[in-house]
Amino acid sequence: MGRKPLRLRRPRGVSEVVSAAVVGLAVLVLAMRMTTAAVGALREAWPVLLALVFLAGTVGAWWNARAMGRRRRDAERLAMLRITLAEFDAMDDRQFEHALRDLLVRDGWPARRVGGGGDQAADVIGDHMRRGRIVVQAKHTRVGGKVGSSVMYAVKGTAGPAHRADHAVVVTNGTFTRDSMAWGDRHGVHWVDRDKLRRWAETGTALHELLGLSARARRGRFKRAA
Template structure:
């Protein structure tokens, strides 16, 4: 059986009407008193509430201002970024990759570091609205270290198919073997050795100027060859 619905009935007789009026008046008086108490409490507490709201607002404004200033500072730092060969030599692999990313950003390539396990021969990827996508393989070596042809083969094999690159570059603070440079030139894998790195990072020459990547090379020979 379903539950019986509770139904209110109208008061019957003078006694019930009077009782209903008394209850209604009591509820009304209680509501008025509660409202008055709330108003009094608000009068007492409003200075504290105002102070709390002001503190929260000031904190939020300070954090926003600090974030904006931090972005401005980063932009100014990157715009004039210079890194010496001695500083590169003192870096570890991860620091080297981050430094190359910052240099790309300085040159107008929004870039990100992607190096790590399974990076498919790409440590930094940058995208330029006019010059396309560049994939950088970073090879940090000890002073006098040389990068061989096997690195060029790996970059050639993944830059186009895996990363949809328009340009593939291998960058080292050391040098390349003659075979690596010859193979890279023949197969459109660009290379930046110690001398080019100095011109790029220390002297301030933009990478696309250093490597001859004009805006018209949006679909580069590397892309076509891949």
């Protein structure tokens, strides 16, 4: 059988009524004291709370402004130049190099194409006021083609001695072998495969943002290898 619900019994007699009244009065006094203490604490802490609210609002506004600025810059870059993967695939080697040069210019890197005989593993060179010099080796392949580690070796070997570069990048419309990507990551040679190329050329992400290229604080990384 289920238990009967608990029911409060009305006070009986003068003594029980007085006791109930005393308990109720004590609870009321305690509640009033707690309310007074809470109000006092808020009165003393309001400058701190106001400062926290102001700080949170400032940080939120700064974050939104930064996000809006990034979206605006991406839109402006896309308005200047946008290249699809299908267009890259249809290019020849020379056209691919010119396209990469144009993308660097779009991102604020005054660049020139230098590819050709005796280019010493550099097809495009760009110079940025804050980020220094970048050397790009372009590898245009058939769809599904892979770039091996030998390209990474060549770029690493000439980036500093021949071109005085701060950053070295190998770009392909295909993919890289696992060994070549691992070697490049270990030795500071950046790589842009088909997926990164799409993000760079189609969605408007700047190359230095895509690869996390540093400013002048780390300048000369390849130059010291000369």
